[in-house]
Amino acid sequence: MVSDERRAEILKKLSEGVVEYSEDMVREYAYIAVDEGLDAYDAVMNGLAAGMEIVGDLYDRQEYFVPEMLMCADALYAGLDILKPHIKKDESTGTRGQVVIGTVQGDVHDIGKNLIKLMFEVGGFTVHDLGRDVPLEKFSEEQLRTDSEIVALSAMMTTTMLGMKKVVEMIKKKNPNVAIMLGGAPLTKDVANLFGADGYAASAGNAVQEAIKMISQLRRLEKKAVSS
């Protein structure tokens, strides 16, 4: 059992490793976390994901730009690869699930989509990544095939964004309970609402922030479930 002090130290190092995009530091402390018996989910959420929250902040302040964010994401993945196999599958919290994600047809930009995918994986979701330039009907087909609770669509251009409306309609027609999240620079909250979506993120930086908020909500839900 790890002491509170040691736990805090390991989590801080994991977070720093992400912020400083040091894959070596993250790997070192991910192995330490496993060796010393720190709960792996705790290490992911309160170490790695916490570091990514700071990264999102640095991006908003224009201290970090996209190259830095991508390298921070690589550092996070380095830790996630080590910690993920040790995460206990806890069915009682009900906060894990499945996500279908992809960039809509005609759009080959996927940096924001890949950052969101990362955060869903951090949150313990199973992600079905359809890739980029995805024909619109594939989102609905994959959601039905996997019974995913969330479908996340990305577009970087105003013009390819228009396809998202059709996807939302297709999915909601077959399964109105699916949560649909739209992301990408041309989107606004108004447009996302107009399209009938349940959430949105405007850019790669916002994608991290929005996914972090979602993960934060998961952490609160989890705490609530544990305490009730």
Next chain:
Amino acid sequence: MAAMTPKERVQKFFKREPVDTMPIFSGMGMVTVQAINKMGIRFAEVHGSAEYLAKSSTLSSDIFGFDSVIVPYDLCTIPEAMGRGCSIYEDAEGILYPTVPNKWENFDAVDISPDWASKARMPLVEQALKTLISEGKYAVGGWVLGPFTLGGQITELDLLLKGIKKQADKVHQFMEKMTGVVIDVAKRYQALGVDYMTIREMGSGTDLLSPRMWKQLIQPYLRKIFSALDSPKILHICGGTDLIVELMNDCGADALSFDQKNNLAQTRKKIGNEVILLGNFDPYGTLCQMEANEVPDVIAGCVEAGADAVWPGCDIWPEVKAENVEAWVRTLRELGRQPSPAVGRI
């Protein structure tokens, strides 16, 4: 005195000779569905035919009264010639621009054949340009993607972005290669006789790169390009540019073009009245979405901000509302009679 032709207007504009009114033109695509429909073809068909490219460009300008014609419309011609393929979306519902389906996965895999410039659609683009130049009525715009943006079309963008820090030498070697390609194509189009050349480095704005990174990675190569080209030569960047306008102004271009994210009034203050500034209305919002009676204020805003020519911030989305385009042209023909900061009037 004879009225200026559209071609003369644009040519004099770039020489900073007095013009009769602000030219209505762009360095990016201006094709419209009204032209495509009049030709009785689908949008996807236009990209593979020199005749369709030239005709759709000319018709768009005939219909709406633009002063220029520009081809090609998609970003894939060079990547396709390098063997990266091109998805045309013939069967898709609605308009989709072609995209590049197969990118090189790392820098070591990049293998460009010596005769790439004669492959795929490169010859037909040159044929379309020759046709437009020979017609003689409209100013003919040539354009090439900047080296960073072009690089992001043929390799994975995150490879380039992470490579800046992790494999700086390889990234710089790659950028040298891309710079050579850009100069080759731009000089070919200038040799054909295009009236102005736009280098579109739209992938390099501060949405992606810090100003510091822009200065290290983008500026040196743009300087090489602009020093190799004849005038008139324009630098266009979409997206976040407020933090890099001075750097952009130090690349050797004759004019700078911005999209709607740029605070053009502030840009004018920062770099003064000698520089030709082009921009910067939102083409999709202005020409496809808003009501026509809202368009004049948008155009007037660009004039007041200090644009020497009011350009759309990027390619016009072809599905324009005719009344909105008409409002743009009508407004600018009136307001454009006043001198702009860098170009006087007859």
